Amino acid sequence: MPIHENLLGGPPPTHLPDDPGPRELLASGTDPADVAARHPASSLAWAQLADDAYQAGRVVESYAYARTGYHRGLDALRRAGWKGHGPVPFEHEPNRGFLRALHALARAAEAIGEQAEYERCSQFLKDSSPAAAATLT
Numbered sequence: 001m002p003i004h005e006n007l008l009g010g011p012p013p014t015h016l017p018d019d020p021g022p023r024e025l026l027a028s029g030t031d032p033a034d035v036a037a038r039h040p041a042s043s044l045a046w047a048q049l050a051d052d053a054y055q056a057g058r059v060v061e062s063y064a065y066a067r068t069g070y071h072r073g074l075d076a077l078r079r080a081g082w083k084g085h086g087p088v089p090f091e092h093e094p095n096r097g098f099l100r101a102l103h104a105l106a107r108a109a110e111a112i113g114e115q116a117e118y119e120r121c122s123q124f125l126k127d128s129s130p131a132a133a134a135t136l137t
Contacts (some may be wrong), residue, residue, distance in 0.1 A: 011086030044097030063108035073098025
């Protein structure tokens, strides 16, 4: 039996393809706005912009960045075969941009009083990756 076989019959985990460019640029200190401009499909760049804006107290801006990263991530997940539910493991590094954007969207939604969006995104994060929910919150 394979180590990661799903015994409950649910969908298999979705693993996004690796895109090291944005990750390497951010790690080298490149401004996240420049990374997002060069790699607009990168959820990681948008998640970093959302985190930076939130930490600076620009919550609405954080919400907008997070929503962009979230939607870019949904597009990537669908291209990778995701059917709208199932595991998106945090342990797989290329998935982290989407999961960070989803967490940032929940956090910003709560901060602006959008409770239903906060609850939906928080549950989506927990359902997609309990490890991400535990690590990011």
